[in-house]
Amino acid sequence: MTYDLWYWPGIPGRGEFVRLALKAGKIPYVDKALDEGADVAADLAVPRDTPPLAPPYLVADGMVIGQAANILLFLGETHGLAPADTAGRLWTHQLQLTIADMVAEAHDVHHPVAVGLYYEDQKPEAARRAEDFRTNRIPKFLNWFERVLAHQGDWLTGDRWTYADLSLFHLVEGLTYAFPERMAAVARDTPKVMALHEAVAALPELQAYLASDRNQDFGEGIFRYYPELDAA
Amino acid sequence: MTYDLWYWPGIPGRGEFVRLALKAGKIPYVDKALDEGADVAADLAVPRDTPPLAPPYLVADGMVIGQAANILLFLGETHGLAPADTAGRLWTHQLQLTIADMVAEAHDVHHPVAVGLYYEDQKPEAARRAEDFRTNRIPKFLNWFERVLAHQGDWLTGDRWTYADLSLFHLVEGLTYAFPERMAAVARDTPKVMALHEAVAALPELQAYLASDRNQDFGEGIFRYYPELDAA
Numbered sequence: 001m002t003y004d005l006w007y008w009p010g011i012p013g014r015g016e017f018v019r020l021a022l023k024a025g026k027i028p029y030v031d032k033a034l035d036e037g038a039d040v041a042a043d044l045a046v047p048r049d050t051p052p053l054a055p056p057y058l059v060a061d062g063m064v065i066g067q068a069a070n071i072l073l074f075l076g077e078t079h080g081l082a083p084a085d086t087a088g089r090l091w092t093h094q095l096q097l098t099i100a101d102m103v104a105e106a107h108d109v110h111h112p113v114a115v116g117l118y119y120e121d122q123k124p125e126a127a128r129r130a131e132d133f134r135t136n137r138i139p140k141f142l143n144w145f146e147r148v149l150a151h152q153g154d155w156l157t158g159d160r161w162t163y164a165d166l167s168l169f170h171l172v173e174g175l176t177y178a179f180p181e182r183m184a185a186v187a188r189d190t191p192k193v194m195a196l197h198e199a200v201a202a203l204p205e206l207q208a209y210l211a212s213d214r215n216q217d218f219g220e221g222i223f224r225y226y227p228e229l230d231a232a
Numbered sequence: 233m234t235y236d237l238w239y240w241p242g243i244p245g246r247g248e249f250v251r252l253a254l255k256a257g258k259i260p261y262v263d264k265a266l267d268e269g270a271d272v273a274a275d276l277a278v279p280r281d282t283p284p285l286a287p288p289y290l291v292a293d294g295m296v297i298g299q300a301a302n303i304l305l306f307l308g309e310t311h312g313l314a315p316a317d318t319a320g321r322l323w324t325h326q327l328q329l330t331i332a333d334m335v336a337e338a339h340d341v342h343h344p345v346a347v348g349l350y351y352e353d354q355k356p357e358a359a360r361r362a363e364d365f366r367t368n369r370i371p372k373f374l375n376w377f378e379r380v381l382a383h384q385g386d387w388l389t390g391d392r393w394t395y396a397d398l399s400l401f402h403l404v405e406g407l408t409y410a411f412p413e414r415m416a417a418v419a420r421d422t423p424k425v426m427a428l429h430e431a432v433a434a435l436p437e438l439q440a441y442l443a444s445d446r447n448q449d450f451g452e453g454i455f456r457y458y459p460e461l462d463a464a
Contacts, residue, residue, distance in 0.1 A: 031456045047382045050323045053330050053376045063319045067329040073305075074322055090306055091282045097299040097329075098285050104336060112357065114342045114364035125344065125357045144285045151281045183457035 002028045003106030004059040006040055006052075009033040010172070010219030014068045014103065015056040020166040021072055023209040025079045029058075034214065038183040069096045082162045095148070095156050095164035099171055102141045106174065107222045109133045109229060119226065130229035134182045138175065142190045149192035154199065161200065168193070169200035182231045234260045238272055238292040240280065241265040243453030244402070246300045246335065247288040252398040253304055255441040257311045261290075273320060287391065301328045304395040316395045325390050327380070331403055334373045339407065340456045341365045351458070362461035366398035366414045370451035374422045381424035386431065393432065400425070406455030414462045 005022070007015030022029050032038035040055055054068030058074070065071050074091050076082030082092040103173045106113075110128040113122040145156070145168060155165050172193065176183045187194050201210065209215055218224065237254070239247030254261050264270035272287055284298030290306070297303050305325055305436055308314030314324040316364045339347075344361040345354040377388070377400060387397050404425065408415045421427050433442065450456065 009391075047383070049321075050326070051376070051379060051383070052326070053373070063322065066326045067320050070322055070326045070329055073325065074318075086306075090295065090297050090302055092283070093305065094284070094298045094302045097302055101336070104333070108340065108344075112340075113360045114368070116364065116368055121358075125360065128345045128354075128357065132348065136346070136348055141285070144283070149278070151283070190359060 003032055005029050005031050005056060006038075006043055006059070007031070007033060007056040008040055010216070011219050012174075012216050013056075013221045016170055016191055016216075017068045017099075017167045018056050018058065018071050018075075019209075020170060020206070021075050021163040024079050024161070024166055024203060024205040025075065026205065027075065027079055030205075033167055034219060068091065069100050072096055072167070076163050082164070084158055087106065088157055092157055092162045092164050096167060098141070098144070099164065099167045102137070102171060103174075103222060105133060106171075106178065109178075110224050110226060119224070123228075126226075126229060131231075134179060134231060138179070138182060138186055139189070142186055142193055145193050147192045149196065155196065163204065166199055169197050171198040174218060177218045178223040178225050179230045180225075181230045185232045233293065234262055237261050237263050237288060238270075238275055239263070239265060239288040239293070240272055242448070243260050243451050244406075245288075245453045248402055248448075249300045249331075249395075249399045250288050250290065250303050251400060251441075252438070253313055253395040256393070256398055256435060256437040257307065257313050258437065259307065259311055260338045262401050263446075265312060281321075284415075301325065301332050304328055304399070308395050314396070315389055320389055324389055324394045324396050326395075328399060330373070330376070331396065331399045332368070333456060334403060336409065337365060337369055338403075341410075342456050342458060351456070354458075358461060359459075365464075366411060369410070370414060370418055371421070374418055374425055377425050378422045381428065387428065390432050393435065397428060397432055401429050404429040406450060409450050410455040411462045412457075413462045 007013060017103060030036065033040050036124045044055065048064055050064050050103050052064060055175065056068055056071060057064055057066040058071045060074065065074055076092060077089065082089055110126050111122065112125040119126060148156055155161050156168065157164070191198065200206070235248065237250060239245060253256060260266065276284065276287065280294050280296055288300055288303060289296055290303045292306065292345070297306055308324060309321065314321055341360050341362050342351045343354065344357040345351070351358060380388055387393050388400065404423050419454040432438070
């Protein structure tokens with residue numbers, strides 16, 4: 001059976017964390033909007049017993065699974081993309097939820113007032129939030145991942161990559177796109193995180209996808225590059 | 233065996249979502265800071281293979297489980313506080329992650345610039361964010377829960393309460409504390425959500441806890457009452 005992934009076309013967004021797991025796990029799926037031009041907003045409005053609040057959601061085995069971290073929990077359990085034991089499964093999910101927290105904060109840097117307003121309508125607020133994000137939040141999160149890797153080894157769960165390593169790769173990609181100057185400075189203090197980023201980028205399972213035009217540009221999604229929000 | 237819950241004393245905070253599940257599930261635990269005066273910051277700094285980034289975390293069966301939603305996933309599976317089948321388990325977790333998203337937004341209303349600054353240092357930004365939260369975000373989330381209950385029945389997963397119902401109860405408690413005028417208006421459009429709130433408040437399993445002084449005031453936690461941020 002094939003899974004259906006529903007996510008807004010045009011940006012990697014939160015859908016990308018799911019896509020990377022599907023691609024690296026060699027799991028067949030249809031990306032409904034990208035592959036078939038399906039209307040995400042219309043599908044989201046369909047009455048269901050378990051409606052998702054927002055994309056991404058995965059239609060799998062008759063289930064409609066929403067929330068990126070929840071989809072990854074399912075894929076991890078079903079396709080061996082995370083340890084199978086309780087401790088390892090929960091640890092991987094804890095990592096993912098912490099990544100999700102940082103993703104939300106990275107978005108709110110350019111939208112600190114309202115997701116429904118343009119960045120141009122909240123630039124002074126964004127400038128203040130960006131300074132705090134660069135100075136305090138990026139080091140807080142990435143130093144924590146560095147500390148984890150000091151205990152765990154090459155991957156966040158020790159022996160082999162999981163969906164959380166793929167997501168940390170994409171998080172570092174996004175942060176580096178949005179805050180190139182700041183990330184150049186932070187990278188010097190987080191060599192293990194940067195080595196993990198390189199290791200995921202080199203995974204044989206991902207080469208075809210990363211080199212393809214299916215690997216979408218960041219554009220105006222979660223991670224955005226506004227030079228005035230970056231600084232070393 | 234007894235679980236150890238680690239969370240900052242003095243506010244319900246994100247620890248409360250875990251406490252409600254432990255109490256309603258009649259699961260023995262030690263609230264390390266509240267019961268024993270333990271130093272949360274010192275424990276958080278202890279080197280571990282699986283360090284939490286922040287409280288709450290639960291020490292259980294040799295595991296250190298961080299992230300409130302992840303702790304609830306564990307408690308749900310281990311103590312029957314969620315459906316046991318895959319579809320029901322993932323649906324309950326999806327609900328919880330959506331509650332967590334709204335909790336984070338409710339916090340950022342009074343801290344739109346930086347969690348490390350005082351509210352008094354970000355009041356103009358908070359005023360703008362509060363207007364959007366009241367007008368757009370509260371209805372978006374609560375109308376979604378209303379829609380869910382229209383399909384599911386009295387509880388978010390149908391037949392009986394789960395940890396997600398307990399969390400939605402606390403979310404409504406917090407929102408009503410922080411935005412009393414706005415919630416009075418929204419309540420008229422979300423009668424099923426309000427009925428669920430009343431049903432959880434009436435659960436026999438929670439009466440002793442809710443009436444005790446262990447049920448902490450909101451104070452300066454996630455949910456804060458600043459009259460200037462509220463309006464109908």
